[in-house]
Amino acid sequence: xxxxxxxxxxxxxxxxxxxxxxxxxxxxxxxxxxxxxxxxxxxxxxxxxxxxxxxxxxxxxxxxxxxxxxxxxxxxxxxxxxxxxxxxxxxxxxxxxxxxxxxxxxxxxxxxxxxxxxxxxxxxxxxxxxxxxxxxxxxxxxxxxxxxxxxxxxxxxxxxxxxxxxxxxxxxxxxxxxxxxxxxxxxxxxxxxxxxxxxxxxxx
Numbered sequence: 001x002x003x004x005x006x007x008x009x010x011x012x013x014x015x016x017x018x019x020x021x022x023x024x025x026x027x028x029x030x031x032x033x034x035x036x037x038x039x040x041x042x043x044x045x046x047x048x049x050x051x052x053x054x055x056x057x058x059x060x061x062x063x064x065x066x067x068x069x070x071x072x073x074x075x076x077x078x079x080x081x082x083x084x085x086x087x088x089x090x091x092x093x094x095x096x097x098x099x100x101x102x103x104x105x106x107x108x109x110x111x112x113x114x115x116x117x118x119x120x121x122x123x124x125x126x127x128x129x130x131x132x133x134x135x136x137x138x139x140x141x142x143x144x145x146x147x148x149x150x151x152x153x154x155x156x157x158x159x160x161x162x163x164x165x166x167x168x169x170x171x172x173x174x175x176x177x178x179x180x181x182x183x184x185x186x187x188x189x190x191x192x193x194x195x196x197x198x199x200x201x202x203x204x
Contacts, residue, residue: 038195
């Protein structure tokens with residue numbers, strides 16, 4: 001039994017907030033303790049399909065994800081990541097605040113913490129108060145499909161314009177990446193796979 005395309009497609013409209021803290025770590029239901037915590041905000045039908053698959057084989061999600069995303073991206077350095085994020089920003093958020101830093105962060109532990117972090121630090125420059133924006137991406141996603149990386153970067157960039165995780169925020173995410181909710185679901189499936197099997201996919 002596999003996750004049927006129709007059911008997975010339906011989950012695109014079931015995307016939920018994936019960061020909840022002041023500095024926007026993409027966490028929310030990603031603080032998994034057991035079971036299908038990564039999928040807790042999705043319809044019961046999807047959770048039931050995943051449960052059935054994992055009951056048959058704890059590593060069953062791996063082949064499904066590899067068929068859908070056979071290759072990892074080539075963005076392996078902080079310099080390349082910064083350029084990747086700036087290319088997206090120039091396409092969709094040209095007039096938004098500047099981003100000062102974008103890096104992979106080994107200190108972000110995905111299973112217990114977050115996927116990415118957008119922090120804003122206010123600093124006094126002369127008589128003006130300037131905001132410094134930094135984006136950090138969990139180092140796990142240095143070896144991941146480009147679609148996963150793009151979803152995370154889009155999410156963090158969207159906070160340049162929309163601070164809250166409201167309708168306007170997710171509309172902006174979907175404007176920047178029309179398949180945003182599908183990629184979010186598949187990232188959650190990947191995290192569920194790692195928790196169930198202990199196996200990473202796309203490792204170099």
